[in-house]
Amino acid sequence: MTWVNALADNVKGEAAAPRIWIPRQHGAWPMLAIPLLLGISVGRFSGWQLALAGAAASGYLTSATAQTWRRARSRRKYRSTLLVYGSLFVAFSLALTISHPALCLALLALIPAAAVTVWLSRRGRSKGVTESLAQVAEALVLIPAAAYLAGPLNDSRVALATLAAGLYLAGTVLAVRSVIRERGNSRFAALSIGYHTIAAIAALLLLPGVYAALFVALAVRALALPIAERRLADTAHPLRPKGVGMVEIVASVCLVGLCFARPL
Numbered sequence: 677m678t679w680v681n682a683l684a685d686n687v688k689g690e691a692a693a694p695r696i697w698i699p700r701q702h703g704a705w706p707m708l709a710i711p712l713l714l715g716i717s718v719g720r721f722s723g724w725q726l727a728l729a730g731a732a733a734s735g736y737l738t739s740a741t742a743q744t745w746r747r748a749r750s751r752r753k754y755r756s757t758l759l760v761y762g763s764l765f766v767a768f769s770l771a772l773t774i775s776h777p778a779l780c781l782a783l784l785a786l787i788p789a790a791a792v793t794v795w796l797s798r799r800g801r802s803k804g805v806t807e808s809l810a811q812v813a814e815a816l817v818l819i820p821a822a823a824y825l826a827g828p829l830n831d832s833r834v835a836l837a838t839l840a841a842g843l844y845l846a847g848t849v850l851a852v853r854s855v856i857r858e859r860g861n862s863r864f865a866a867l868s869i870g871y872h873t874i875a876a877i878a879a880l881l882l883l884p885g886v887y888a889a890l891f892v893a894l895a896v897r898a899l900a901l902p903i904a905e906r907r908l909a910d911t912a913h914p915l916r917p918k919g920v921g922m923v924e925i926v927a928s929v930c931l932v933g934l935c936f937a938r939p940l
Contacts, residue, residue: 697757704740706928707815707848708732711841715822717935718833724772724825731768732818737761739814742794776825782817789813808849816842836940840887843875844894844931851898852920855905865902872898886938890930897923 712729738761745754773779792810819838823829850868858864872895879891901923905915 704736704811706924707811707845708736708818710845710928710932711815711818711838712822713932714837714841714935715819715834716826717932717939718819718830718837719823719826722826724775725822727768727772728818728821728825731765731772732815734761734764734768738765739790739793739811772825778824779821782821785817786814805849805853808853809846812842812845812849815845833940836883837935840879840883840931840935840940843878843891844927847872847875847894847898848924848927851894851901852924854898855901855915855920856917859905868898868902869895884938884940886934887940890934894927897927 708729712725712732716725738758741754741757741761745758789810793807793814796804796807796810816838819841820829820834823834823837847868850864850871854861854865854868872891876888876891876895880888883891901915901920908914
């Protein structure tokens with residue numbers, strides 16, 4: 677149980693307050709951190725990348741709050757949250773674009789992807805795969821942006837890092853969903869396994885061998901998760917989101933660690 681849930685349980689009268697300020701989408705943080713770190717790995721560290729991290733975090737919080745606001749019946753309570761997060765996002769973004777005008781090109785990807793996520797966040801509609809993949813597309817912009825802030829771009833390295841992150845993050849959306857929101861859905865599990873098979877083949881063809889080995893392992897994980905979920909479903913220890921999250925943490929650390937140990 678996270679501290680947010682604990683607070684909500686202990687203080688019933690203020691249960692909504694933490695949720696207003698802290699979105700309950702824990703997977704979004706590694707979705708931001710991984711591209712940012714991979715962008716740093718293909719170049720070098722720059723202090724401007726901290727401003728980029730601030731823009732990414734505040735931008736995500738603004739987007740997530742806007743989606744919740746769009747779904748909510750009582751929207752007034754989200755005004756302060758939107759104002760604070762939106763102001764931070766604007767401040768970080770202005771600082772970055774004034775100092776590095778070429779970053780404005782990121783809007784070509786960010787605006788359509790953000791429009792998709794907000795448009796699909798209608799009241800009464802649960803978060804879908806398309807929405808999650810649009811968020812992946814938004815996050816991938818951080819790779820060339822982080823690399824650009826550190827100096828001249830190495831286009832081939834940035835492209836390979838973006839490919840690796842995109843293959844992994846899209847796969848994570850499918851693998852995690854196959855045993856949580858789509859639990860017991862054989863067709864969706866087959867979709868996840870099929871995607872990971874294609875991703876492993878793409879990695880074998882386009883990425884260094886050690887990365888290909890990682891994506892083969894990720895394909896095995898995509899196959900193993902639904903099997904484990906079904907076998908454990910009627911036992912005293914079923915597969916829970918926390919366990920799935922731990923698997924993804926290990927996978928994320930392996931990818932980021934590999935990118936720093938054996939840069940693309």
